Structure formats: C-alpha cells, structure tokens
Amino acid sequence: MSLHTNTLKQLSTELKSKSVSSVELTRHFLDRIEKFDGDLNSFVTVTKDHALAQAKQADELIAKGKAGPLTGIPISQKDIFCTEGIKTSCGSKMLDNFISPYNATVVEKFNQAGAVMLGKLNMDEFAMGSSNETSFYGPVSNPWNTDCVPGGSSGGSAASVAARLTPASTGTDTGGSIRQPASLCGITGLKPTYGRVSRYGMIAFASSLDQAGPITQTAEDAALMLNAMAGFDAKDSTSVEKDVPDYTADLANNLKGLKIGLPKEYFGGGLDSDVGDVINAAVDQYKKLGAEVVDIELPNSGLSVPAYYVVAPAECSSNLSRFDGVRFGYRCEDPVDLEDLYKRSRSEGFGPEVKRRIMIGAYALSAGYYDAYYLKAQKVRHLISDDFKKAFEKVDVIMGPTSPNVAFNKGERSDDPIAMYLSDIYTIATNLAGLPGMSVPAGFANNMPVGLQIIGNYFGESRLLNVAHQFQMNTDWHTLMPDVFK
C-alpha cells in the first residue's frame, strides 16, 4: 500500500469516495510510525487508541455524508499544544508528567473538523532551539540523512511529514520554528500572520512572536489545514477578529505580473552558495511563470537576531515562571523549604538552553538594564516592521532562502549557541514584524533539501499559498521523499 505518498487533498478525496476508510488509513500511518519512528524519534507520544476511536467516528460521519475536507484525515500535533487527557510535554522533563485537563483551541478545531490525531510530536524543549537537540526526549533525525538534524523547534513535525509518517502536522513558529525545519526536511511549512491562529492552549515561549501553522507536503494541503486552524478566538486577546477566507480559493490564480522582492540582505555573505543557487533557480522559475523581480532593501534586518534574542528570552523568562513545582509538572525530591523547592525543581526540570534563555531574559528585564535592552529591542522591532511596510508598497511577496544552509550534523552546533541562533537569521524578522511566511521545497544542495522562503503582507496567506501552489504545479521538489521511508 502506498497510501502515504498521497497528499492530504488526495486522501480526502479517497476517503469521500470510500475507496479507503479512516480506520484503514489511520492503521496504515500507525504501522508506519511503529516501523520507522524508532530511527527518527519524531513522536513523543503515539495516541493509538485515541486515533482509532476518532477514525471510527470519522467513518460514521463519512458514511452519513457529513464529511468535511479533514474528516478522517490523520494528522499529528506538535507536543506544545495541550490535549485533554493526553501527556503534553513541550519537549521538557518539566512537563514529562503533565496530562493536560483541556484542549488547545487548535486541537479543538481539528477535532471539530473530524481530523484524527495520531500522536504528539517531538520538539526542542519549550520550542527553544533550531535543531530539535534540546528535547528531553532526545534529538529527532532528518529523514534525508539520519546523521543530520531536522531543524527546530518543530523538528518532529517536519521529520514526520517528510518521512510520510503523518500526512500533515502542526507546528509553531517563534523565530522560524515551522519554516526552518520545513526547509531542512524538504516539505512545506506556513507561519501565518501573528493573530491569525489562536494561541490558547499552545504553551507559550515568547507570546508576542509565537504563532501556530501547518506543516504539509504541499501548499494546497497547507491551505486545507489553515482553513481549519485560523480564526478569532475569544480566549486569546491577541487573535484578530477578521474573517477567515477559504484559503484554497485563490490557489489556481496565475502569477502574471506578480512582483517579487529580493532583499539584498538575504543573499549576503552568510549564505551557503549552493543554497543560493537553488534559490536563484527557483526565482527564475517564477519569472517563467510571469513574475517580475524587484531588488529591495530591508536595511535593519541585520538587527533582527540581536533584537529577537532580547525580546524572546525576556518574554520566556516570565512565561516559564509558572513551572515552579507547586501545582503541576516536575517537582524535586524532598524539598527542605520553599526556596529549595523552587531552585531544585527548576534546575532539575529545565534543560540548559531553556535555562540560558531564562537567564538572558531576566537580565534584560532587570532594573537598570530594561531601557538598554528590552526597550531598545522593541524600538528595533518597529524599525524592522517599517522596513517590511515600505517593501510591501513596491512588491507583492518577498523571497529568499529560509535557512542559510542545509541540515547540519547532529552535535555540530550544540556547543555554540550563537552559531545555532544564526540558523534563523532569515526567518526571525518576519516574527518580529508579525508577517506570514512560508518555506517551500525548491531543490537540493549536497543531497539535502533547500527551502525557498516566501514572505507575504499582513493577512496575505491566500496570496502566499497561491504563489507557493503555482510553483508546486510547475516543479516536483515537494513530491520527493527519502527512499528509505518509501
């Protein structure tokens, strides 16, 4: 059976035509997880019984003719989304024992759409990392080369889709955590506009930057996923009260006259030249489709990494204060007093990268340093947003590489936080500005996948998906998968 090479869209058609049942489909993917995930380590929890029960219900709906596009489709959730009655670890020892008593809004929406959840996906601890190596549950392997990292923090989400262990997954993106692993694993990832998808029940890393989105084989699948995920949520004050369009509606539009901006800052010294070649070839492909290329400048983009590493740790230092060993999560053995309880629960429960960021963040917010770090970073953030606003007066989308290089070897950057932080040099600015961004498979360098990043204007997801879809209609990079997982 080669059901798994189908896209979500194709599976949806097959389910509706009843050529396969949701239970059969679910079993197929569960079997694949069992067979292949030992090597990949992309799942923290496989929710077999839960999945089969959901699949059975989905089949009943399909039988009654009440199926939507996602009814009966198996998907997998990044382990950052709270799932009622199911362990929600956020990749941390701190939450290894945490069974959430409620569902995240995203999870709830997929439930309502009739999707089947196969399990919870591995990730960098509290989404802090670009290689999935900070996870308490061990690193995830890149399906294209298991010595390499899949990227992060949504490493499990990207690897599981790349190996076709799940037709689609969810991820979250604070500084590139959907797009960078999608790029490194050769699949499609979309980070929507900040506020498009509810953050309720998504364990916070940096609240002003975090945004959930789909990780899929194709842009069309991403559109179907986003249709289910997007929308205002009264439980999230930062979600935006704006109608959700049908994201599949504009996919077929042609790209004649599309104005693509190429920021010179995204093609500078730090970019691996082989990766640069792939991106240039992709841009050429767009020209063939009728697009027009405009050189643009994003003069403050060099400040995005330093600004991000003040804002994100500052917010995380506060967001992670609730993990104190008092009400839930890890608690140290036999605390002698309150201070001991706090100190040991947090020292033992958090890994080194999380601790590093809490320390940086607490420092940046402390009296006497707040103005110099936090306030200044917020000002830089405005400058970066303004750069984009100016650019979007001239162009429809901005393109460039998602990551400066292809997947690197496990362990290669683990001891060098700065090198690791630079993995997200091209993705961070969109988070700081709150813009939507995608990564689309565009070719290979050194036998590893390369992702093309496409950045859209605020709430321009439909346009982004259209631009990505048209590329995929004319290339087959997104259809390729590593042989060993076939």
Add this chain to the structure above:
Amino acid sequence: MEWETVIGLEIHTQLATTSKIFSGASTAYGAVPNTQACAVDLGLPGVLPVVNKEAITMAIKFGLAIGAEVSRHSIFARKNYFYPDLPKGYQISQMDHPIVGEGSVDIELENGNTKTIGVTRAHLEEDAGKSLHDAYDGMTGIDLNRAGTPLLEIVSEPDMRSAKEAVAYMKKIHSLVRYLEISDGNMQEGSFRCDANVSVRPKGQKEFGTRAELKNINSFKNVEKAINLEVLRQIEVIESGDEVVQETRLYDADKNETRSMRSKEEAMDYRYFPDPDLLPVEVTDAEISDIQDHLPELPAAKQARFEKDMGLSTYDAAILTVDKDLASYFEEAADKSGEAKLTANWVIGDLSGRLNKDDKTINQSPISADMLAGMLKRLAENAITSKMAKEVFEAMWNGEGDADTIIEKRGLKPADSGEVEKIIDDIIASNPDQVEQFKAGKGKVMGFFVGQVMKASKGKADPAQVNKLLTEKLK
C-alpha cells in the same frame, strides 16, 4: 522638637465583578478551596488572560468620581516574582500607563475644615491566592479561589498629616467605592485593605523623612493604631540619634506592633514589562461619557439634595450620606412616612444608637425602612405619643411585628383631652403650694406639674398638649 507626620496610602479595593479580571471563574467569597479557580486562574500551561470589561468600567467610574483623567490607552504589565499563591509567577498589574490618572477627594477635618487629598493614580490588577499555613501540619496549603479577583489599587499623594486624616481619607474612599457600587468594601473579607507609607520630619522642614511602608492593615481602627505606633517608633529612633531605614513593615493587629519584613536592599526587582498576552486597553471618549452619564448620585450631590429638597440641616444631611445604605434607608423611610425631618431625627438618633449598641449595620437592622415609616406616620398624626413611639420602636426591634400590630396589641392610644383636663384640674387642686409658687413667678414649677400629669396619665397624655393646657389653667 516638634514633629510632623507625612502619610500616603495605597488602598486595595476588590471590585465587585461577578467573574474574575482575566477569567470566567466566579469571584464569590468563601467557597471550598480551589473550587472557583479555572485553568486560567491555576496558571496552567498554555492558558491566556482575557480582560473582563466590567472591571475596566468600574475603574473608569472611580476615575470619574474623583475628577481624574481616565487613560484612553492603558497597559497591563507583568510584575514578576515567585510565591506559591501566585500561580503564574507574575501578577498582571499596571505600571507605566494606569487606567486612572491624577485626581483628588475632599475630607472633613475635626475642626470642621475641608482638606483636599491628592490621588496619584489608580490601577487595575489581579489578586493572588491565599496560603493556608495552619491547615496542614508542617505543610502549606494553597487556595486559589481569590487568584484573579480584580483589584483597584488607589495610590494617594503623601498629603495626610495625621493618622486621623488617614482614617478620614480611607473612609472617604470606602464610602465612594460603595456609592459607585464597584466594591462591597467588606473589610473582614479583605475586600478593602491598605498599605500606609509613613514618615516624620521636624515641623517646618521641606524634605520628607525616610519612610516605612506598613503592610496588611485591614480596618479603620488599625490604620490609626498602626500609623500612630509607627510615628512614635520613628520619632524615638531619630531622637535616640539613629536614622530611620527605608523598609517594609508588617502591622500585627494581635500584638499591636509593627515589625520589619524587608529592607530597601532586600527589595525585589519585579522586572515589570508590558504583558504580551493582552492588548492595550483602548477607551473612547464616547464610552467615558456614557459611563459618566450613568454614574450613581455621589455623596456630595446626595447631601445637597437632602438639604434642598427635604429641608434637612447640613449636619443631618452630612451624617445621613456618609454611608450609602444608610442614605437609602433614610430616603425610603422618609418617602414612605412623608416626614423627612422626623425620619432624620429617628434614623440619626434612636436607630443609629440601637444599631451601634448591638454592633449591627443598617442592612442588618431588624426594623426595615418600611416599618420605621409606618411608626413615624402614626407618630406624626398623633395616633401615638413620642413615649409610645419609643415603646413601639423597641418592640419592632424585638420582632413583635409592625407598628400598627404592636399599637393594636398593646392598646396604645393617647389620652383624650377631656381626660387630660380632668387630671390637670385634680393636680392643680391638690397642689396649692406649687400653684402659689408658679404665680409668684417660679416658672420652673411647670416641670413639676407636667411630670405629675404625665405620671397620672400613665404616659398616655401628649406632653405638648399637657403643657398648653397647664399654661392656660395656671394663669
């Protein structure tokens, strides 16, 4: 040396919203621990706060009532610190952009003068839970029912110069939040509590002395006691040649002492920053004027109305409007009896005295406004005498029913004039010496005659009528 005291108060008042400031959980007091704490109040991973608009409206009401600038754009900030009853490890509060800016209230001083006390700001924040230290042996229990209850923190300028002024200010704010119906002001339940910043300086000196912050004061009496204690302590420290250190001190009501909690050096760095989970609170001019239009009548306006429309004296009107419930009680009783002045006398006199004696509030009065009005009506139409009225009042207090029931059951009825005249004639006939004295100009003797008549009538005679008849007959 003569010392001057400088006091500023930070009052925390719990807002009377039905649900919490950032979640839908109930704010009702006294539930079983942790039954009124939802996922948001527990600070579970992934939860987010959503502002309760009712709390915003209430804060704006307060701002308008003290003539303050209401911020069109206020910001919630996180105050970061670890404590077991603070579930998220931070308290959502307001720092740089509070909802209410500078305003003021007037207090009445003992010498009858009025003094204006500045209010620096008032901001919204969430309350923490409670640590239960005695519930478990060797362990501490956490009750998060109170976590997330909305508080309005009202910060005054250092404008008060004595503990009495501080109490007057606190009472004024208390009266105001009750009038505005934004807080129940219940001090036993901790709905209204305050911290006091106290310092002393030599009289005439311009600079403030070093202050101490007194925490945990939860009654008007304790505010006065705690401040006076602290003032004495600081003067003693300075006069013995030492310096007052800036510190936070805890007031212990049981031992009636203040003791050091932490010094300035140990002061925490709360790492305030704008809460990224919440958008700035935007308030439009239209919303503010709508709230302004719907503000309830405030004490000053009510007092003026009582004087003008009901003919009360300034003194009576002032007393009756300090407490909103007392004012409402009075108004209802006055309306129903149609006797404003008489009602004022009874509410301020007999009723307040009786309530005080039994340590009851007006809301706990066994005599409703309706019942009091019923009795006053009978009194006004002379169906009973004042003496009988007191008897009826006492009986109503003791639950014997309304005035008419009591009057009928006890057969209360003033003596008729023929009866009274006969008694007067008898008394005059049997007391010739006193009649002589009266005629010789000893006016005092009149009292003797009235007393005798009242005694003989067993209190059923109307004293005014007796007076009149006696005067005529003794001529």
